[in-house]
Amino acid sequence: MRIIRQIAWAIVLVVALAACGGPIGESIDGAPQIVATTGLIADVAGQIAGDRVAIIALMQPGQDPHTYEPAPADVAKLQLADLVLANGIDYEESLMPVLEELEAGGEVRIVYVSEGVDVLPGAHHHEGDEDEHDHAAGDPHTWMDPNNVLIWVDNIAGALRDIDPQGAEAYQANADAYKAELADLDAFIAGQVDAISEADRKLVTDHDALGYFAHRYGFEAVGAVIPNVTTSAEPSAADLAELVTVMREQNVKAIFVSSTVSDEMSRQVAAEIGHPVQVLQLYYTLGTPGSGADTYLDMMRVNVETIVSGLGTGS
Numbered sequence: 494m495r496i497i498r499q500i501a502w503a504i505v506l507v508v509a510l511a512a513c514g515g516p517i518g519e520s521i522d523g524a525p526q527i528v529a530t531t532g533l534i535a536d537v538a539g540q541i542a543g544d545r546v547a548i549i550a551l552m553q554p555g556q557d558p559h560t561y562e563p564a565p566a567d568v569a570k571l572q573l574a575d576l577v578l579a580n581g582i583d584y585e586e587s588l589m590p591v592l593e594e595l596e597a598g599g600e601v602r603i604v605y606v607s608e609g610v611d612v613l614p615g616a617h618h619h620e621g622d623e624d625e626h627d628h629a630a631g632d633p634h635t636w637m638d639p640n641n642v643l644i645w646v647d648n649i650a651g652a653l654r655d656i657d658p659q660g661a662e663a664y665q666a667n668a669d670a671y672k673a674e675l676a677d678l679d680a681f682i683a684g685q686v687d688a689i690s691e692a693d694r695k696l697v698t699d700h701d702a703l704g705y706f707a708h709r710y711g712f713e714a715v716g717a718v719i720p721n722v723t724t725s726a727e728p729s730a731a732d733l734a735e736l737v738t739v740m741r742e743q744n745v746k747a748i749f750v751s752s753t754v755s756d757e758m759s760r761q762v763a764a765e766i767g768h769p770v771q772v773l774q775l776y777y778t779l780g781t782p783g784s785g786a787d788t789y790l791d792m793m794r795v796n797v798e799t800i801v802s803g804l805g806t807g808s
């Protein structure tokens with residue numbers, strides 16, 4: 494808790510200094526102000542920024558980016574920023590109109606880190622769905638395949654170069670080193686999932702968040718408690734009945750639930766199946782400090798170990 498409080502104070506201080514330090518977007522020492530919407534993006538950007546420039550995360554660990562509503566103080570942080578790093582693909586749902594307005598007003602530069610990723614449709618997206626939560630934009634959870642994070646790295650390195658050309662060489666060196674770590678992560682995941690038989694490579698999640706993971710590592714996303722790419726949607730009784738049927742027919746052994754949402758509905762579904770079904774927690778965004786999932790690389794390693802424990806031959 495002390496660390497969290499110190500970080501919170503540091504953020505307040507930075508914002509306060511920036512606010513009284515002359516022109517908008519300029520801090521007292523002239524360092525650029527960079528705000529990432531989520532801790533996950535701040536972590537990846539921080540790996541590339543190194544010690545040249547600090548990256549502030551707007552959302553706190555444990556907040557669900559789909560349902561997060563910006564407070565006035567958060568909007569103020571965005572207004573003071575020289576650069577905002579966001580995921581896009583409608584991931585930061587409530588923030589998108591705010592970001593679009595700031596960008597249209599020429600107040601800040603916004604870089605969407607997933608720009609250029611080959612966006613997948615949601616696993617349970619049906620052509621013609623037209624309710625308010627129809628995410629025609631596609632599945633925003635691009636980072637569940639580390640190969641997509643290679644694209645993030647290029648986008649972030651480019652954005653940092655643009656606002657701090659003198660740091661270009663340092664950013665490139667950091668980007669290259671981090672890309673090597675992403676390649677190691679990809680190999681680690683591929684090796685770990687070898688422990689899961691072809692027949693058991695079926696993913697059921699709280700919402701459709703593992704599409705890119707499934708696509709990369711040979712899994713099928715057979716169902717979700719909320720059959721939508723956002724937690725802000727709600728399942729119908731028919732959706733839940735269909736999920737129970739699919740899980741029985743395909744002998745699915747686990748439901749994976751995001752660390753940012755309640756697992757209550759997933760537990761109710763698991764109890765309906767008739768064969769043992771584990772309800773296990775995954776991280777789709779960074780966990781709190783000390784969770785073991787407080788960096789992107791650690792988060793993905795923890796996730797794959799959980800998936801193997803739920804579906805592997807030993808389970």
Ligand SMILES: [Zn+2]
Nearest residue numbers: 702722724777
């Ligand atoms: Zn999600």
